[in-house]
Amino acid sequence: MIDKLIEKIEKTHAPIVVGLDPMMSYIPGHIQQKAFAEYGETLEGAAEAIWQFNKEIVDNTFDLIPAVKPQIAMYEQFGIPGLQAFKKTVDYCHEKGLVVIGDIKRGDIGSTSAAYAAGHIGTVKVGSKTYMPFSEDFVTVNPYLGTDGVKPFVDVCREEKKGLFILVKTSNPSSGEFQDRLIDGRPLYELVGEKVAEWGADCMGERYSYIGAVVGATYPEMGKVLRKIMPKSFILVPGYGAQGGKGADLAHFFNEDGLGAIVNSSRGIIAAYKQEEYAKFGEEHFAEASRAAVEAMQKDIESALANRN
Amino acid sequence: MIDKLIEKIEKTHAPIVVGLDPMMSYIPGHIQQKAFAEYGETLEGAAEAIWQFNKEIVDNTFDLIPAVKPQIAMYEQFGIPGLQAFKKTVDYCHEKGLVVIGDIKRGDIGSTSAAYAAGHIGTVKVGSKTYMPFSEDFVTVNPYLGTDGVKPFVDVCREEKKGLFILVKTSNPSSGEFQDRLIDGRPLYELVGEKVAEWGADCMGERYSYIGAVVGATYPEMGKVLRKIMPKSFILVPGYGAQGGKGADLAHFFNEDGLGAIVNSSRGIIAAYKQEEYAKFGEEHFAEASRAAVEAMQKDIESALANRN
Numbered sequence: 001m002i003d004k005l006i007e008k009i010e011k012t013h014a015p016i017v018v019g020l021d022p023m024m025s026y027i028p029g030h031i032q033q034k035a036f037a038e039y040g041e042t043l044e045g046a047a048e049a050i051w052q053f054n055k056e057i058v059d060n061t062f063d064l065i066p067a068v069k070p071q072i073a074m075y076e077q078f079g080i081p082g083l084q085a086f087k088k089t090v091d092y093c094h095e096k097g098l099v100v101i102g103d104i105k106r107g108d109i110g111s112t113s114a115a116y117a118a119g120h121i122g123t124v125k126v127g128s129k130t131y132m133p134f135s136e137d138f139v140t141v142n143p144y145l146g147t148d149g150v151k152p153f154v155d156v157c158r159e160e161k162k163g164l165f166i167l168v169k170t171s172n173p174s175s176g177e178f179q180d181r182l183i184d185g186r187p188l189y190e191l192v193g194e195k196v197a198e199w200g201a202d203c204m205g206e207r208y209s210y211i212g213a214v215v216g217a218t219y220p221e222m223g224k225v226l227r228k229i230m231p232k233s234f235i236l237v238p239g240y241g242a243q244g245g246k247g248a249d250l251a252h253f254f255n256e257d258g259l260g261a262i263v264n265s266s267r268g269i270i271a272a273y274k275q276e277e278y279a280k281f282g283e284e285h286f287a288e289a290s291r292a293a294v295e296a297m298q299k300d301i302e303s304a305l306a307n308r309n
Numbered sequence: 310m311i312d313k314l315i316e317k318i319e320k321t322h323a324p325i326v327v328g329l330d331p332m333m334s335y336i337p338g339h340i341q342q343k344a345f346a347e348y349g350e351t352l353e354g355a356a357e358a359i360w361q362f363n364k365e366i367v368d369n370t371f372d373l374i375p376a377v378k379p380q381i382a383m384y385e386q387f388g389i390p391g392l393q394a395f396k397k398t399v400d401y402c403h404e405k406g407l408v409v410i411g412d413i414k415r416g417d418i419g420s421t422s423a424a425y426a427a428g429h430i431g432t433v434k435v436g437s438k439t440y441m442p443f444s445e446d447f448v449t450v451n452p453y454l455g456t457d458g459v460k461p462f463v464d465v466c467r468e469e470k471k472g473l474f475i476l477v478k479t480s481n482p483s484s485g486e487f488q489d490r491l492i493d494g495r496p497l498y499e500l501v502g503e504k505v506a507e508w509g510a511d512c513m514g515e516r517y518s519y520i521g522a523v524v525g526a527t528y529p530e531m532g533k534v535l536r537k538i539m540p541k542s543f544i545l546v547p548g549y550g551a552q553g554g555k556g557a558d559l560a561h562f563f564n565e566d567g568l569g570a571i572v573n574s575s576r577g578i579i580a581a582y583k584q585e586e587y588a589k590f591g592e593e594h595f596a597e598a599s600r601a602a603v604e605a606m607q608k609d610i611e612s613a614l615a616n617r618n
Binding site for chain 1: 435476491492
């Protein structure tokens, strides 16, 4: 799957992933009203609004981008109907040829991680039959439990040719509270980064490993160091745009080959119509605003890569 | 909710939580066959088998125990139908008066953690209506992202009188890989434990905080230290039984008042009929074997507490 991701990045010239993290406040009134008219002000109504919102954004951006990253929490908060909208979104993005990164941040003891891995990127057996319940292409994983909590995900990746992005240095303001603490003079995130490289070593695609890392755009200097520690790992970079990361900061996350990173933007794209810059599209044409925001992001990153030292 | 949990522990004399972590291999053949006859060898069939298995165990143990802890991964692996069985289990346990600890180990950046908290222990708004999608009483939370990833859960706990158990030192063999690393001479798990005490300080029930911690039974010496670092936090102790933790090891997790800890057993109870000791019950009467295993566990812990130094 890492090979497919790279192929699509090279074809689109866009190391970009659109974060499908729909908050109700992002969804234009006309979509909400239509969904509520059909399903009432229910969890089903909320799920329908999310799905219609996603569909229109995907329809307007799929040819420009290699991948999407639905954040499962935004669906899970609406219970079972919300998770049905998640699944529907994953399936629809696959139909459109997109790589799907499930932002699930799971991680547990071995047997439990194995269950998450089976459900999200692998298969489960029921009697004599086999199913792929959520069937994302990549998932994000939390490393706090150490190797035996991550290994079951890695094993499924090897079998199914799927991939992971393991949390190394997250984009949020207090990520340093534990992740930056020094251990024998080096921050914890570097030790986690070394483990990512180790876990990924026997799980290689053509040029990069199936096992990648998450490093926030908000910490470019740390990205520079981590880039060297995990040379064969793709880095998923959240925090661009709304969280404060800028194009110029991103160059350090890429390798000399121009690959090795994929930058996520969620709010900055899916709620672009709420920004002054894209207000001209109006709420009705929110998905065209998203398309324009993707094009601007693509140019920003391309020029950052062209101008790097 | 911590007050209700304590009240129920005192009434049952059992600081015990039954882990409802059904693997298909635990579920007796007759339950699977009946479910598959009705729903086919489908995800719905697997979910029905899980639900019937859980129901029989709950019916046979609910009067002996204060709480259950369904591990959501075991449901999520069967996709949407699996999660429907999770929700059905939560609701049924509530009907039976049990406290429900959702073992979800979620944790993300602020806005995303807020969505998980709303969906699992809080409420979501849809138009003018309000819903409680999963409505567990407690959930487990991963601290790797630091304060701003945990705070949204704490805020919901305060509003809704719900509770958390935050991963501090997990029960699995490789938990030490990151959690035991020394920072200024002290292991990371101690720093996390201090934060748990801090997060819980302004979120107090009558005797204990709403904010507790997870510390594995497999690490009793560390439990002793953490008990002192977080005197007002309840400790959820996994790893008893099948993972190797013994009653005598558990005394250190409790305070002088005989409270402060609740011990989980999953496989040791729900699959008790597979152990030699309980084989006499037979597969048909698996839930009676579970009841006998709860009774034995209760005695083991009671005697460990009575004989502690």
